[in-house]
Amino acid sequence: MPNRLAHETSPYLLxxxxxxxDWWPWSGEAFAEARRREVPVLLSVGYSSCHWCHVMAHESFEDQDTAAVLNEHFVSVKVDREERPDVDAVYMEAVQAATGQGGWPMTVFLTPDAEPFYFGTYFPPAPRHGMPSFRQVLEGVRQAWETRREEVTDVAGKIVRDLAHREIDYGAPRVPGEEELTQALLALTREYDPQRGGFGGAPKFPPSMVIEFLLRHHARTGSEGALQMARDTCERMARGGIHDQLGGGFARYSVDRDWVVPHFEKMLYDNALLCRVYAHLWRATGSEFARRVALDTADFMVRELRTAEGGFASALDADSDDGTGRHVEGAYYVWTPEQLREVLGEEDAELAAQYFGVTEEGTFEHGASVLQLPVQEGVFDAGRIESVRRRLFGKRAERPAPGRDDKVVAAWNGLAIAALAETGAYFDRPDLVDAATGAADLLVRLHMDEHAALHRTSKDGRAGANAGVLEDYADVAEGFLALASVTGEGVWLEFAGLLLGHVLTRFTDPESGALYDTAADAEQLIRRPQDPTDNAAPSGWTAAAGALLGYAAHTGSEAHRTAAERALGVVRALGPRVPRFIGWGLAVAEALRDGPREVAVVGPSPDDTATKALRRTALLGTAPGAVVACGTPESDEFPLLAGRTLVRGEPAAYVCRDFTCDAPTTDPDRLRTALNTALGG
Known part of the structure; x- marks a missing residue:
């Protein structure tokens, strides 16, 4: 008989x-039940594509005897961290403070007042490698609760008080200056891996936000070192096993320093961020390789993550059926030489093995290899390689596919909207712009209420109950701003303004300008979460700073610009010390240092050939964070167009920065020079 989770929308909870x-979703009723029964709460946090979450579920939560212990002595609460990042954040902070590490599944025992007192992650069904079994943990917690309850509650209260005093260094009220940005670049240079690309050792995660900073720093200052780190890291990632060489898109991270063996789950946020990174790399360098990777990644998102409602699903699992009924990580993606021969025949299999780095020994497990591009492609016949790729992709599609988490997360769809809109515009792919617009329509129609407040998630056309958090408002606003520039439809600027109004009134500390991850009127947890550092995606804090700055450039709003500048004080404090973990904040700071530049393109109609040429040139400008508005002289959709006229009857572009405007130009080449010239400090 199904438990209470049967009524939820989260695929993970389902x-x-x-x-x-006898699971409960996170709710006041669950804690009321724990108080009524005078038992502790087991809080189990995970997400749909988490490998070890599935393992612990199979080993422990599907076990009748273990379930009987849980049902008798605990109230068990299951949380999808992607639906409730606030709950995940406050208890992960406690786990990391207590144990020095964290991860998922996260296993925390709480008092009926939601105060944590015992922490862990994955627990095996039997003692292993010095770890107690889950049943031993349950018995230990039960005994402590029943025999030493006062001590347990005292410990829990102390933990909560300690968390309350963990203050963030907001930094100086001033924005990052040239010195801080230079120090951040030097710190990144010290951590850079010149042989393999990327930063630090294994495991290696795609440093998307850092690469955006490097590209913007190069565009503003002309730093060749910044460009080289960005370009070489992108090259190594795209040639590695972390990149799906057949279907496009990227896995979550590489378990090794060489980008060879990925953790195979594919996340929407990674692919949205990387799609935009490679598109921006192409914009900066004209690299054909970067263009191909950007488009392959965009096509992957549309083909495999787009939902029936027009949004984008959260993730594809790492595990899938290996054909024998066993769920195995990477089964869908890896190949043996024998499998190549079965599909391609001897000669083409030998070619494919050389091209994709498939060996008899294998680069993964059990003699299987993850496909890579370990050699330069020019030595191979392009037509023959394309035939090989097409046949392997077709055969792979016959394998049991990884599960898909169909939950639509507002923030990650905002990232996808920005990436697809820009990639579609750069490479003349209106279908990608249409996909971005469809996702934006879904967010407005389903995720925004009558007050423009956001629901964090939806599934199958049904909005979830959980309120949006700061990253949702910030990333969706960012996506809408990109869509406004690409489509010339001012309604997206309007919607961005509505969302950013919530950021100013509900998420911002009016005294310090610091930002909180949850709204002032959100559910009160043991601590109001607040983290300015990037994780897998930009922090809500710095994403909000970027969207506020972009909106201010479009509208001239001093309130939004001031809020962005105040928020960037934390980047001044953290950028020189931990640049890898505040990359998007550094990228926003680059935009602020550059202006950002404001571009207004006016023409007789959007379809006019000369107008389209100017508009495309404006969109391809590398000036960090530049905003683009396009319309007719009579248009009132964009404030930047006010008072702008044609020049001698011809379409014209106006470029402004820091309240100073260049003379309008009708020449795309002059506009290109104006937007692609480094300004230095």
Whole structure:
């Protein structure tokens, strides 16, 4: 018989709906039940594509005996961290403070007042490698609760008080200057891996936000070192196993320093960020390789993550059926030489093995290899390689596919909207712009209420109950701003303004200008989460700073610009010390240092050939964070167009920065020079 999770929208929670554990979703009712029964709460946090979450579920939560212990002595609460990042954040902070590490599944025991007192991640079904079994943990917690309850509650209260005093250094009220940005670049140079690309050792995560900073720093200052780190890292990632060489898109991270063996789950946020990174790399360098990777990644998102409602699903699992009924990580993606021969025949299999780095020993497990591009492609016949790629992709499609988490997360769809809109505009792919517009329409129609407040998630056309957090408002606003520039439709600028109004009134500390991850009127947890550092995606804090700055450039709003500048004080403090973890904040600071530049393109109609040429040139400008508005002289959709006229009857572009405007130009080449010239400090 299904438990209470059967009524949820989260695919992760629904995966546990048939467990014998009497699960509750996170709710006041669950804690009221714990108080009524005078038992502790087991909080289990994970997400749909988490490998070890599935392992622990199979080993423990599907086990009748373990479930019986949980049901008798605990109230068990299951949380999808992607639906409730606020709950995940506050208890992960406690786990990391207590144990020095964290991860998922996260296993925390709480008092009925939601105060944590015992922490862990994955627990095996039997003692292993010095770890207690899950049943031993349950028994230990039960005994402590029943025999030493006062001590337990005292510990829990102390933990909560300690968390309350963990203050963030907001930094000086001043924005990052040239010195801080230079120090951040030098710190990145010290951590850079010149042989393999990327930063630090294994595991290696795609440093998308850092690459955006490097590209913007190069565009503003002309730094060749910044460009080289960005270009070489992108090249190594795209040639590695972390990049799906057949279907496009990127896996979550590489377990090794060489980008060879990925953790195979594919996340929407990674692919949205990387699609935009490679598109921006092409914009900066004209690299054909970067163009191909950007388009392959965009096509992957549309083909495999787009939902029936027009949004984008959250993730594809790492595991899939290996053809024998066993769920195995990477089964969908890896190849043996024998499998190549079965599909391609002897000669083409030998070619494919050389081209993709498939060996008899294998680069993964059990003699299988992850496909890579370990050699330069020019030595191979392009037509023959394309035939090989097409046949392997077709055969792979016959394998059991990884599960898909169909949950639509507002923030990550905002990132996808920005990436697809810009990639479609750069490479003349209106279908990608249409996909971005469809996702934006879904967010407005389903995720925004009558007050423009956001629901964080939806599934199958049904909005989830959880309120949007700061990253949702910031990333969706960023996506809408990009869509406004690409489509010339001012309604997206309007919607961005509505969302950023919530950021100013509900998420911003009016005294310090610091930002919180949850709204002032959100559910009160043991601590109001607040983190300016990037994780897998830009922090809500710095994403909001970027969207506020872009909106201010479009509208001239002093309130939005001031809020962006105040928020960037934390980047001044953290950028020189931990640049890898505040890359998007550094990228926003680059835009601020550059102006950002404001471009207004006016023409007799959007379809006019000369107008389209100017508009495309404006969109391809590398000036960091530049905003583009396009319309007729009579248009009132964009404030930047006010008072702008044709020049001698011809379409014209106006470029402004810091309240100073260049003379308008009708020449795309002159506009290109104006937007692609480094300004230095």
């Amino acid at each position: 995966q546990h709906a048939d467990n014998p554990v």
